[in-house]
Amino acid sequence: MDRKYSISDLASEFNVTTRTIRFYEEKGLLSPQRIGATRKYAGNERVKLKLILRGKRLGFSLDESRDIINLYDPIAGNTKQLQLLLDGINSKQKELLDKRKEINSMLSDLKQAEENCQQALNAQKIK
Amino acid sequence: MDRKYSISDLASEFNVTTRTIRFYEEKGLLSPQRIGATRKYAGNERVKLKLILRGKRLGFSLDESRDIINLYDPIAGNTKQLQLLLDGINSKQKELLDKRKEINSMLSDLKQAEENCQQALNAQKIK
């Protein structure tokens, strides 16, 4: 049905303030329609916000998130543009694979710490 | 051999400024030895710095990184302390699993975008 959302709809759905959403617009990350002065967000704008917040949780800056969003942009006219877009996508993919590797090593570090901790706890129990 | 490092050794190895390293100390994340007034970093301090920077790349704040470092702390005396430590480790593990999931969905989004882009490029070639 292609619903529309008010600013506070999105704010409460994603647990951010309306100030935050307006700030993202100010930075060129969102571009809602206007009914008079009031903002109205269609589905694609909602998705953008979702992408921004996911980016944030993964340590991307707003500038980076803007770039990421643009990678999904279906405009990209000529071949050169498309090639640039593809390069951007590939580079961001590598970046993410690196992050995933780092997460994995962090997880294995923590697993080690967990075992040590378990060990020490068991030693206490025996006593 | 348990080498020691100067502040600029670490700075150049990890590609940060000495200011950054001193700042981390100021925030209680590092605690190098002193030879006179000069800082000297042993292996464990070097590892801490590594953990901090990895944390940063994954979107953790310095406060969070300090907590993470403390999860590896082998002091943890009594059972209650150990249990708390274990809880902290488990909670951080879950957090990381969440991040990994988000990375995976971002990767699959990008894969989709890549295919679309490839598609469009092929369409250009045929022409």
Next chain:
DNA sequence: TATTACGTTGACGTTAACGTTAACTTCTCC
């Protein structure tokens, strides 16, 4: 011996990402 390199401690400046407050409009509802 003077310059160059590296170290130190302040202390103030900067940027990203919002928070907060003010002053105002517009809509709904009792």
Next chain:
DNA sequence: GGAGAAGTTAACGTTAACGTCAACGTAATA
């Protein structure tokens, strides 16, 4: 019709994470 509730712009405040001097000490080296 007046009292919220939700929207707006504008402007200043705040915090984290450093950058950037300045002013100084020390140690090697040309």
